[in-house]
Amino acid sequence: MVQESFDVERIRKDFPVLSRELPGGRPLVYLDSGNSSQKPVQVIDAMRDHLSLHYSNVGRAHHALGAESTEAYEAARDKVAAFVGAPAREEIIFTKNASEAINLVAYAFGNPLNTDPRFRVGPGDEIVVTEMEHHSNIVPWQFATQRTGATLRWFGVTDEGRLNLDDLDELINERTKIVAVAHQSNVLGTVNPIAAIVARARQVGALVLVDASQSVPHKPVNVAELGADFVAFTGHKMVGPSGIGVLWGRAELLDAMPPFLGGGEMIEAVWMDHSTFAPIPHKFEAGTPPIVEAVGLAAAVDYLTEVGMPAIQDWEHHLTGYALAALSEIPELRLIGPRDLDSRGGTISFTLRNRAGDPIHPHDVGQILDDVFGVAVRVGHHCARPLHLRFGIPATTRASLYLYNTTDELDALVRGLHHVQKVFG
Amino acid sequence: MVQESFDVERIRKDFPVLSRELPGGRPLVYLDSGNSSQKPVQVIDAMRDHLSLHYSNVGRAHHALGAESTEAYEAARDKVAAFVGAPAREEIIFTKNASEAINLVAYAFGNPLNTDPRFRVGPGDEIVVTEMEHHSNIVPWQFATQRTGATLRWFGVTDEGRLNLDDLDELINERTKIVAVAHQSNVLGTVNPIAAIVARARQVGALVLVDASQSVPHKPVNVAELGADFVAFTGHKMVGPSGIGVLWGRAELLDAMPPFLGGGEMIEAVWMDHSTFAPIPHKFEAGTPPIVEAVGLAAAVDYLTEVGMPAIQDWEHHLTGYALAALSEIPELRLIGPRDLDSRGGTISFTLRNRAGDPIHPHDVGQILDDVFGVAVRVGHHCARPLHLRFGIPATTRASLYLYNTTDELDALVRGLHHVQKVFG
Amino acid sequence: MIAESMYQELILEHYKHPQGRGLREPYDAEVHHVNPTCGDEITMRVKVDDGKVADVSYDGQGCSISQAAASVLHELAAGTTVEESLAVVDEFTRLLQGRGQVEPDEDVLGDAVAFAGVAKFPARVKCALLAWMAYKDAVVRSTR
């Protein structure tokens, strides 16, 4: 089995924070990587080295440091392109996070500056999302429909936490301009059937944006194979720094789209009364880009590639199976999301009651886990409030796993939950 | 004189890159801080320390690391607020750079989601900029006028490189919605008379945005005293990291504006068909913010405060006087910008001819300075093409100074220029 | 560990044995506040007699912090003057919004000092404040 050859202890040594003691002598058990991942020393050092010795602005500079910094920044684009199998490096746009990447696409729709019919939207047109989306893949589309008079529609979610595709052919129809869907849910762990959605979208000529914020960090993702038109993800969830996200898009579409943010570096020529724009990717990178963040992201991509994305996927699969089994032994725990390991990642959300059957608020679960055991989980609606409304609950507790987690840590989680039940017994 | 007590050698030791040797044994003479500044070890270490031991996502996390990271992120807001004299901390919005900050404001105008009359724009309305603006303070307003049918107008520039205010009362009139103007030109060095512009804007009820990207790093700036409605600046030019910019705005206006980017953390509650929004500053900070970048920016602000902004201003004043005098000895050098030190910062742009009077292209000037002397200047139009068109030149060479520069470095620049004249003689 | 903890004994005590819980009559004003980000809810009634808080009664659902905060509020406010109680609310708000940097005035806050640890968790601050903001709102309405 692959996971037996996975040297998690060696990996843990790369992440300084994992050796840290929390106040009160608690060890850190970090089960909140779905929120943001920790960083290996390779990433931290690459950033420090760049800031110390090679930093300057990029593109526009004609001196030695400018050349070094530009080389590092553009090499990061090459690395990210290769990491996700982008057919062309120009198709990788660096944004500040996944949210900006999605907004960039959403603002193309119904933009008065747009000239391409695919982004022309008005009353009668439809935009389709799903009930399990992160707010970052809902709110930009609400704005787009509010701006244009188009209608927002969405796929429902089954009790098991899967996308309900019964209405596929009705929901995605000739009026649909774009379908925006998560590759993997940040609450349920569910991996969605992108191929089926893309196939239907192709039939009716709709575009597809995949929010891969929760998949790219955890398994091999190839944007060409995925078949979508746009794919968004974010550096800080894939052992990279905050301050950088990625939009991949088909070159032909990115070329056709109107610019979004205006400013330095995204132009070809500027007169007082009009401007012409640089080719992609620069057209969408206004102002000074996240330079040292790109350097950090490149180091992150190198790190993940070195460990091996298939190995990471297998390890997380192993951990997820272990966690699901261990948690199922707590009768008062209700899993929100698939129980089986098929098409599911290592994001595990649940509600908890005490032995007497009274609900324990997730805030309290999370706080006791942290206070007493140093177990860091996320509690709340995880920026997916509509999904929680769908399940009739205000909040869940979520453990989300990554390459550096161990079965010991999952045991600590389970011990912690038993203690929570006692405290609020 | 203040500059004699300014220990520039001690300061230089804080910036690792300044001790670096470039390939070929060249020392580094970094005169490109107007493009982006170098970083002191205090900033680099603060970022490394945060990434190594305290990192997690902010706001939404309920665990120890989440608390530490949130505390650091929000403390950065406090520090930035104090640094520029913001009346309230909520008025500081972290963006990815100054360009995003300006776009955020520009996208409020004529936004279909807007409900406030001050941001309602249509044909007949006017937006006013100046001919000396950076592209980042032109293009967003071109977009705004193109979206809304409003008219873009602008202040001209005198031969000496000052704003031509002769038309003040005509240019800013009852039809004006907003005036967007640089505090200090990134080409000319000119410091603009914001008070006069604000006074006129107040008479007619127009808003004022000040692009302070080139002033906040170099002298004490107090947004309350400045009197504008919005002030934008950027971390990487003020010894902070890339990936973070700042928008300051009057709370009352920020409250009234429609949201810009949609996503996690900027919401109050989300349903599938609509959302409500968080109060400022979060309303404008969609998605995971630049966390470690805010930590770096806080360290930058601490660093600048420790050295003292008045001392920095004095030192740069001293250097600028020295540079202007030295450059005036080269008869074939034409300064683009004010010759006198009044209302002028340490940004010095010029064109150069050889002894025979043939123009030497700035690209060649910059490259020889770099290749032979390790002198890093910027060449081109510095993202201010309309200003160059105004002066009838495609490009200039620009030396831009900062607290770590010395008169020796300015001597190196002058020596380098003599050599350039020889090479292209 | 408990010293480091946000969960002071006192908070758990109030959560498990809430003081003054339940909606009572008579009352001058009733308000209903919701924290949309986490679904916590509270209904609060206030009875004011002659500048004195005659009764604070409430019902709601939410995490232990929000429930305990309502209970502590009841203890501190009921029986004092409106003015005194609003001073406590102000000090409590200052403490909670201080991001862990504010030195609380124990004389004013009494038991409510136990919530100092909450101030470091911005996501929990709203939980602690829910009942207190509802109270302030109700008092304003009842004296109008």
Added chain:
Amino acid sequence: MIAESMYQELILEHYKHPQGRGLREPYDAEVHHVNPTCGDEITMRVKVDDGKVADVSYDGQGCSISQAAASVLHELAAGTTVEESLAVVDEFTRLLQGRGQVEPDEDVLGDAVAFAGVAKFPARVKCALLAWMAYKDAVVRSTR
């Protein structure tokens, strides 16, 4: 230092003594290209006879790199076949767009190898390519 430099002697030589500069007749096609980011301009004429490049004539203004690149182009293209010259253009383009990572084929490039150092400066790549792109454009038009 000159070894590290982008300014190979050869580039400066071509800049100071440009080969084949000036617009000549007869020609099959004339194009005018501009680099809007820095204002460099070139007008280029091509005369093709029987698949052979009979003349490449040009005039323009800009930095030494863009001027020298036009001169080197003239030397390499004039007298060769259209096909050969386009192969050189392709290799030159590959070198320049390679961000300093491409090993140039000296056999194909000849003197144009001197521009290898330019590839590391994205802002200068367009200067070096201006004349070459104009040439490609002109050739395509002249053989149409």
